Amino acid sequence: RRGLITAAAAAVPLLAIPAVHTRAARRLVYKYGNNLPLSHPLNVRALEAAERIKAASDGALEIRIFPNNQLGGDTDMLSQVRSGALDFFTPSALVIATLVPAAPINAVGFAFPSYKEVWAAMDGELGAFIRASIEKVGLHMLEKVWDNGFRQITTANRPIHVPQDLSGLKIRVPVSPLGISLFQALSASPTSLQFSEVYTALQTHVVDAQENPLPIVQTAKLYEVQNHVSLTNHIWDGFLFIASGKTWYRLPEDLRTLAARELNAAGERQREDIARLNESVQVDLQARGMVFNKPDPAPFREMLRKTGFYAQWKEKFGADAWRLLEKYVGQLG
Numbered sequence: 001r002r003g004l005i006t007a008a009a010a011a012v013p014l015l016a017i018p019a020v021h022t023r024a025a026r027r028l029v030y031k032y033g034n035n036l037p038l039s040h041p042l043n044v045r046a047l048e049a050a051e052r053i054k055a056a057s058d059g060a061l062e063i064r065i066f067p068n069n070q071l072g073g074d075t076d077m078l079s080q081v082r083s084g085a086l087d088f089f090t091p092s093a094l095v096i097a098t099l100v101p102a103a104p105i106n107a108v109g110f111a112f113p114s115y116k117e118v119w120a121a122m123d124g125e126l127g128a129f130i131r132a133s134i135e136k137v138g139l140h141m142l143e144k145v146w147d148n149g150f151r152q153i154t155t156a157n158r159p160i161h162v163p164q165d166l167s168g169l170k171i172r173v174p175v176s177p178l179g180i181s182l183f184q185a186l187s188a189s190p191t192s193l194q195f196s197e198v199y200t201a202l203q204t205h206v207v208d209a210q211e212n213p214l215p216i217v218q219t220a221k222l223y224e225v226q227n228h229v230s231l232t233n234h235i236w237d238g239f240l241f242i243a244s245g246k247t248w249y250r251l252p253e254d255l256r257t258l259a260a261r262e263l264n265a266a267g268e269r270q271r272e273d274i275a276r277l278n279e280s281v282q283v284d285l286q287a288r289g290m291v292f293n294k295p296d297p298a299p300f301r302e303m304l305r306k307t308g309f310y311a312q313w314k315e316k317f318g319a320d321a322w323r324l325l326e327k328y329v330g331q332l333g
């Protein structure tokens with residue numbers, strides 16, 4: 001009996017942190033909201049982290065998760081996390097851009113060739129730059145960015161082989177000036193909608209297309225309302241783990257350290273989950289009837305260059321931010 005307890009304690013070393021352990025009398029409940037289904041690795045790993053944080057703090061800090069837009073769409077959650085009504089939120093950099101224009105520097109069209117450059121940049125100077133811009137508006141961004149993935153185009157009515165196939169296409173993009181600008185430059189007709197509205201908008205043909213990483217197409221069941229997948233990899237997108245500056249700094253320091261450590265570790269595991277999913281998701285979506293093609297990115301990039309997309313966004317982000325991006329992805333435009 002005794003041996004069993006010792007073995008269990010050894011398997012969960014966090015239970016042994018004494019400073020946190022003594023705080024059991026004060027129980028804090030923090031809320032975390034996001035826009036994804038419970039089955040997405042983001043929620044699976046966040047739940048796991050929440051359990052570990054609760055156990056290691058002996059119940060002093062409980063993080064309650066509200067997935068799937070239960071607290072409203074991205075725009076609502078963004079204002080809640082600013083006011084302190086919500087404690088944690090994981091927007092894509094595309095979405096937080098309405099508040100922090102410098103944030104979506106990672107989402108410049110056709111910038112990242114592969115995950116190798118993505119994680120070097122996001123765990124390096126580019127991530128630090130984004131974090132610093134977010135701290136300026138009174139929010140705190142945890143160190144590890146979680147993976148959304150490379151965004152791909154899906155449509156109800158046609159495959160996209162070359163930029164001309166996008167001409168006039170009614171495509172949903174996130175509420176994001178950069179997303180709108182990218183698809184306008186590629187001659188499509190983009191509309192901004194929150195993710196909470198995407199399934200219905202596709203189902204009712206308010207739009208005919210959308211773009212998201214495949215794990216989202218899978219977990220949000222977009223395959224029910226879309227037929228074609230064109231693997232454009234046009235944006236690498238991540239979820240920034242944002243804490244409300246108002247409530248984060250109110251946490252006792254030991255709980256803040258514990259939460260940051262566990263959430264960052266969960267973020268790294270979530271990246272591995274997405275990497276594994278990326279290996280199997282195409283076969284799964286094909287089995288559900290989706291038809292895939294893989295266009296050559298060169299003519300898309302060329303069209304962005306010709307229409308002045310890169311020049312325009314270099315000016316908006318500024319030469320310093322642009323140089324940081326190019327340090328990881330090579331020269332753009």
Ligand code: X2X
Binds near residue numbers: 174194216
């Ligand atoms: O809204 C989207 O498309 C999503 C889920 O990818 C983001 O949060 C940006």
